[in-house]
Amino acid sequence: MQRRGKTFIVSGPSGVGKSTVLKALFDQRTDLYFSISATTRDPRPGEVDGVHYHFIPAEEFHRMVEEDEFLEYAEYVGNFYGTPKKYVDRAMDDGRDVILDIEIQGANQICAKRPETVRIFIAPPSWVELERRLTARGTDSQEVIQSRLLRAKVELQTASSYDYLVINDTVEQAVAEMAAILCAEHCRPAERLEQLLHK
Amino acid sequence: MQRRGKTFIVSGPSGVGKSTVLKALFDQRTDLYFSISATTRDPRPGEVDGVHYHFIPAEEFHRMVEEDEFLEYAEYVGNFYGTPKKYVDRAMDDGRDVILDIEIQGANQICAKRPETVRIFIAPPSWVELERRLTARGTDSQEVIQSRLLRAKVELQTASSYDYLVINDTVEQAVAEMAAILCAEHCRPAERLEQLLHK
Structure with a gap:
């Protein structure tokens, strides 16, 4: 019996480097969707x-x-x-396994329908570092950066309801943690016991 | 702030190869206790x-x-x-991180006191394979082997209340899953948010 894929939601504030982490993950794991x-x-x-x-x-x-x-x-x-x-x-x-890059409201809608969906929040190593990254992009005014920072702090409150919180300190470490989470979530008894029953 | 260790209980039926898996894990991860x-x-x-x-x-x-x-x-x-x-x-x-090699009754006592303890059950890839491994050890009579097999089936019922179920098909794969579980469990929001609050 082939194991079924799982759905993983990935959320995170603007500037945290979510796209970079996901790109690195997909480079490494071509089996993901x-x-x-x-x-x-x-x-x-x-x-x-x-x-x-x-x-x-x-x-x-x-x-x-x-x-x-x-x-x-x-x-x-x-x-x-x-x-x-x-x-x-x-x-x-x-x-x-399916990766959904989606913000918090969308994540809540999905989990209401499918509570088995796993939610991962990507957080910055510190607020100072998030501000540095937002500034380094060079796309936003100081005013916009400050409003993004405030929004990130609000979003992080929500992160406590997520299943996992990956800190994007280095991309390599963040990708390793994402891969570990995907692997660990396939070791849940409900899925495994069903496989064993057929053997 | 240094991250605190976590406790992981590892249980599994006689003959499943738990000691071999744990030895291989400790060879690889000298930071474990x-x-x-x-x-x-x-x-x-x-x-x-x-x-x-x-x-x-x-x-x-x-x-x-x-x-x-x-x-x-x-x-x-x-x-x-x-x-x-x-x-x-x-x-x-x-x-x-602390590894406790302990059977199910002991695991229940610990989780009643410390619900944050993570429980991992090691299961055989199939019953046929478990019987083969018990026979290959050459230490038990057919009668003892059959009674161990029956006990293993009873224990596996309990495994549904464990957090994770690692199937020891190959030792390498089982150790990789154990390592992934240890890593993923350190990505829980409660622990991570506390770290972030200090930055």
């Missing part, structure tokens, strides 16, 4: 359908909402974004 | 005090029971065996 969101907004130059997003018409999005085909969805400045169940379920059926 | 039991029985030839057991007089054992100095204890054919708190606590204070 990265969930791609569906959206009603138009593609930007360079964005590819099925790679950056599944670009779908608003009517199709609304039909999918009606028929409960999303794990979670939200509206953001007039456009809709959502996580279609079908790709996630197909990957898990194929035995692949 | 293996908890040594105290006992009132006499040392057997070759047994060293403080290595195989802490050999202590019965009066001392009873005083320790009275003063709640054991994490768990039990009587077995007229002798007492117990896990003294002090060595476990000292190792954790030093930042070392």
Whole structure:
């Protein structure tokens, strides 16, 4: 009996280096599936359908909402974004673990539907370091940086309800912890006992 | 702030290869502390005090029971065996993870006192394989082997209440899973948020 994949939500504040950690994880673990969101907004130059997003018409999005085909969805400045169940379920059926890069509200929606989903929060090693990283990007004004820092502190309050908190001190260490969490979560008795019953 | 160690209980049926897995884990992770039991029985030839057991007089054992100095204890054919708190606590204070090789009743006693203790059950890949391993040891009669197998099946019912179930198919894989579990358990938000608050 092939083991089924599991779903892992990864959240973290702006500037924490979540994309870098996930990229390094996917370089190392080609068996993982990265969930791609569906959206009603138009593609930007360079964005590819099925790679950056599944670009779908608003009517199709609304039909999918009606028929409960999303794990979670939200509206953001007039456009809709959502996580279609079908790709996630197909990957898990194929035995692949699914990674969802998603913020806290979306994570809550998913866990209400599927409490077995594992939630990982990526945190900075310190507030000073997060401020340094946000400043080093050079994309935001001091005012925006300060508002991002404040938001990060609020988000970290929520992290206590997550299953795991990975501190992105070095990317290498953060990726090792992510890999350990994925491995450990497949050692849960419910999954393992079912496998043993068939032997 | 140095991270504090955690306690991990490892249980598993006779013949599953628990000692082999633990030996391989300790060869790889010299930072771990293996908890040594105290006992009132006499040392057997070759047994060293403080290595195989802490050999202590019965009066001392009873005083320790009275003063709640054991994490768990039990009587077995007229002798007492117990896990003294002090060595476990000292190792954790030093930042070392503690491994307790202990059976299910002892595990239950410890978790009633310290619910944060992590329980790992080591299971065989199949019943056929467990029978093969018990037979290969060449130490037991067919009757004893059948009774061990039956007991293993009963014990496996309890494994569903454990936090993790590691299947000892190959020692290498089992050790990798143990190491992943130890790593993942140090990514719990309660521990991590406390560290972050100090930065």
